[in-house]
Amino acid sequence: MLSIKDLRASVAEQEILKGLSLDIKPGEVHAIMGPNGSGKSTLGNVLTGRQGFQVTGGSVTYQGADLLELETEERAREGLFLAFQYPVEIPGVSNMEFLKAAVDATRKHRDLPELSSVEFLKLARETSKKVDLDASFLKRGVNEAFSGGEKKRNELLQMMLLEPKLCILDETDSGLDIDALQVVANGVNAMRSPERSFIVVTHYQRLLDYIVPDFVHVLAGGRIVKSGDKELAKELEAKGYGWLEQEVA
Amino acid sequence: MTDKSITDFQQQALVLAGQQTSPDWLAGLREQGAELWSSAAWPSRKTEHWKYTPLAPLQKVGFGRWADVEADWQDQQEWLDIDATRLVFVNGVFHPEHSSELPAEVVRFGAAEGAARAVIEKHLGKVVDAEKHLFAALSNAWTSDGVLLHVPANQRLEKPLYVIHVSTATAEPATANQRLLLVLENGAQAEVIEHFVSGASEQNGFVNGLTEVVVGENAELHHYRLNLEEENILHVGGVHVDLQRSARLRAFTIAQGSRLKRIDYQVNHRGEGAELDLQGLYLPRNKQLIDYHTEIRHMVPHCTSKEVFHGIVGDSAKAVFNGRIYIHPHAQKTLAELSNKNLLTSNKAEVDTKPELEIYADDVKCAHGATVSQLNLTALYYLQSRGIPRAEAEVMLNFGFINELLQQVAQPAVRAYLGPRLAQLFSPNSELLRHLSYE
Ligand SMILES: Nc1ncnc2c1ncn2[C@@H]1O[C@H](COP(=O)(O)OP(=O)(O)OP(=O)(O)O)[C@@H](O)[C@H]1O
Numbered sequence: 001m002l003s004i005k006d007l008r009a010s011v012a013e014q015e016i017l018k019g020l021s022l023d024i025k026p027g028e029v030h031a032i033m034g035p036n037g038s039g040k041s042t043l044g045n046v047l048t049g050r051q052g053f054q055v056t057g058g059s060v061t062y063q064g065a066d067l068l069e070l071e072t073e074e075r076a077r078e079g080l081f082l083a084f085q086y087p088v089e090i091p092g093v094s095n096m097e098f099l100k101a102a103v104d105a106t107r108k109h110r111d112l113p114e115l116s117s118v119e120f121l122k123l124a125r126e127t128s129k130k131v132d133l134d135a136s137f138l139k140r141g142v143n144e145a146f147s148g149g150e151k152k153r154n155e156l157l158q159m160m161l162l163e164p165k166l167c168i169l170d171e172t173d174s175g176l177d178i179d180a181l182q183v184v185a186n187g188v189n190a191m192r193s194p195e196r197s198f199i200v201v202t203h204y205q206r207l208l209d210y211i212v213p214d215f216v217h218v219l220a221g222g223r224i225v226k227s228g229d230k231e232l233a234k235e236l237e238a239k240g241y242g243w244l245e246q247e248v249a
Numbered sequence: 250m251t252d253k254s255i256t257d258f259q260q261q262a263l264v265l266a267g268q269q270t271s272p273d274w275l276a277g278l279r280e281q282g283a284e285l286w287s288s289a290a291w292p293s294r295k296t297e298h299w300k301y302t303p304l305a306p307l308q309k310v311g312f313g314r315w316a317d318v319e320a321d322w323q324d325q326q327e328w329l330d331i332d333a334t335r336l337v338f339v340n341g342v343f344h345p346e347h348s349s350e351l352p353a354e355v356v357r358f359g360a361a362e363g364a365a366r367a368v369i370e371k372h373l374g375k376v377v378d379a380e381k382h383l384f385a386a387l388s389n390a391w392t393s394d395g396v397l398l399h400v401p402a403n404q405r406l407e408k409p410l411y412v413i414h415v416s417t418a419t420a421e422p423a424t425a426n427q428r429l430l431l432v433l434e435n436g437a438q439a440e441v442i443e444h445f446v447s448g449a450s451e452q453n454g455f456v457n458g459l460t461e462v463v464v465g466e467n468a469e470l471h472h473y474r475l476n477l478e479e480e481n482i483l484h485v486g487g488v489h490v491d492l493q494r495s496a497r498l499r500a501f502t503i504a505q506g507s508r509l510k511r512i513d514y515q516v517n518h519r520g521e522g523a524e525l526d527l528q529g530l531y532l533p534r535n536k537q538l539i540d541y542h543t544e545i546r547h548m549v550p551h552c553t554s555k556e557v558f559h560g561i562v563g564d565s566a567k568a569v570f571n572g573r574i575y576i577h578p579h580a581q582k583t584l585a586e587l588s589n590k591n592l593l594t595s596n597k598a599e600v601d602t603k604p605e606l607e608i609y610a611d612d613v614k615c616a617h618g619a620t621v622s623q624l625n626l627t628a629l630y631y632l633q634s635r636g637i638p639r640a641e642a643e644v645m646l647n648f649g650f651i652n653e654l655l656q657q658v659a660q661p662a663v664r665a666y667l668g669p670r671l672a673q674l675f676s677p678n679s680e681l682l683r684h685l686s687y688e
């Protein structure tokens with residue numbers, strides 16, 4: 001599904017990703033952990049083609065094609081989804097119009113018929129119920145004055161509506177209360193399928209008790225420095241990252 | 250331009266003003282206006298209140314009489330879809346056949362007798378300071394027809410008052426003077442919409458539109474002023490308001506551009522507990538210029554004013570926003586907020602925004618901010634990351650910037666009218682507008 005080879009990327013003239021490699025097969029869940037500032041969000045930004053993030057080396061193949069050739073919106077329509085660590089507030093643009101525009105664009109790309117306003121409203125309401133977000137949030141501006149947890153649930157809502165193939169969750173668990181964490185985990189687990197893959201970026205082993213990963217990677221200094229199974233997350237929880245840096249050095 | 254020709258120019262206006270017919274009892278106001286207009290120094294670049302807004306386009310066109318209107322003038326008109334008392338003025342002339350029957354609260358100056366006339370004499374020209382506002386002086390000098398809305402104490406005006414000012418095509422320079430006086434007695438309530446429109450064909454018109462407002466104790470006015478004349482209409486106007494104790498004014502204004510559009514709002518908080526909520530939008534394009542000058546004067550304690558203006562400036566257009574807040578030494582516990590946000594959609598677009606605070610009381614809360622920015626790239630990326638095409642995302646963001654205020658407009662007919670019309674400014678391609686919501 002996704003094959004990242006020796007990826008190097010800079011932002012503001014500074015190299016952040018320094019030869020990162022990662023392979024993800026359909027249906028797999030990969031957790032990425034790592035110290036603050038190590039490049040986890042940068043990876044998400046680079047994969048989604050955010051302006052200002054320059055790829056200086058390596059390759060990214062997604063579903064057999066060169067991902068880096070595509071525009072941000074094309075990547076999204078091809079099924080790449082990033083749940084933002086910091087979702088963006090857009091006052092004046094209603095959540096509803098935003099969601100409809102996104103779903104329409106995606107369905108069009110997949111040659112699916114457009115949902116009528118009524119059909120979409122029904123779908124949006126049902127889905128927001130699943131992420132425990134009141135339907136009134138559909139009428140508000142995109143993320144406008146949402147609480148931290150509400151923003152994360154809104155990310156999940158978008159993910160569910162867009163039915164992506166590869167989902168990157170960037171600290172979707174941060175700032176969530178226990179119940180909300182459960183909601184997010186259930187949402188992700190319900191979407192797990194043999195065709196759909198996930199990259200789950202998190203600082204907390206706790207999330208991985210709910211969303212059990214196939215692989216756990218440690219990203220440090222712009223590279224994957226260690227990979228393992230879910231036991232690695234427990235080890236990290238107990239020992240921190242210091243021992244790894246020594247091991248790598 | 251030399252001093253002499255400027256004098257001629259001012260003189261030209263006076264001659265025309267003098268030719269207007271009006272009731273005798275308005276003669277005093279007209280003379281006083283003529284006096285001020287002819288003695289006032291003509292604004293130059295050094296005149297603080299006209300610094301960024303040259304009057305050259307007006308001087309180039311000059312003043313004149315409007316010829317008879319074309320038979321098809323009405324075909325070009327699209328008005329609000331609203332159940333209201335409608336008054337239609339075309340080039341400053343009242344058109345009864347397009348207007349509603351007037352309720353008792355609405356009186357034209359020419360027809361005012363007894364009590365109505367007393368109200369006009371009491372307030373007309375008294376709210377606005379014509380020594381400070383040059384074009385108010387001209388308006389006074391020019392006063393002929395005009396409309397009084399007088400809502401008696403504790404009454405609620407049944408239907409909104411909808412005053413439409415149409416400017417029609419004119420090959421020759423032509424001038425229209427619009428005058429409105431709104432007086433709400435204690436505890437009265439009303440809604441008033443002023444709508445300035447024009448056809449799209451050749452224009453050389455100049456509109457001087459002045460509105461004075463008195464909101465009595467505990468009275469509440471919802472006021473809209475929509476300046477939507479086309480490109481070639483020059484417009485100078487003002488809304489001048491006195492708020493009495495616990496009076497409330499909820500005001501919304503919008504201006505689309507021309508080579509010169511200058512609108513002043515002056516609101517005087519004269520009674521304790523008065524509240525002002527003023528929101529505005531301006532959208533100059535091409536080589537247009539829009540200038541909003543607002544001045545909020547807090548004269549007494551415990552009043553609030555909230556003022557938010559958003560502007561989108563495109564092409565080589567220019568916007569000027571000057572927001573002055575004056576807080577008198579006695580006006581303790583004042584709460585005054587002013588926010589002005591500007592979005593430039595072209596590298597050649599320009600904004601001069603300036604908050605001016607004069608605060609002489611110590612126990613007040615006063616917040617102000619002005620920003621000038623370009624397209625929000627983070628928001629753009631967010632929308633694109635959901636599969637939304639870049640072109641559509643840009644339209645959504647531009648419209649969203651306007652919609653932040655538009656969606657708060659209380660009158661649904663105004664929202665419904667403006668929504669699709671403003672959206673069209675951001676793209677001629679309806680495909681890109683289809684997801685916008687006007688609710
Ligand atoms: N737009 C930018 N301009 C300048 N520096 C940036 C920018 N974006 C990221 N960086 C820098 O790149 C480095 C990696 O940041 P990144 O957000 O990828 O870290 P992270 O691993 O996600 O950290 P965290 O766990 O705190 O979310 C940091 O040092 C950060 O300051």
Ligand SMILES: [Mg+2]
Nearest residue numbers: 040041042085
């Ligand atoms: Mg991060």
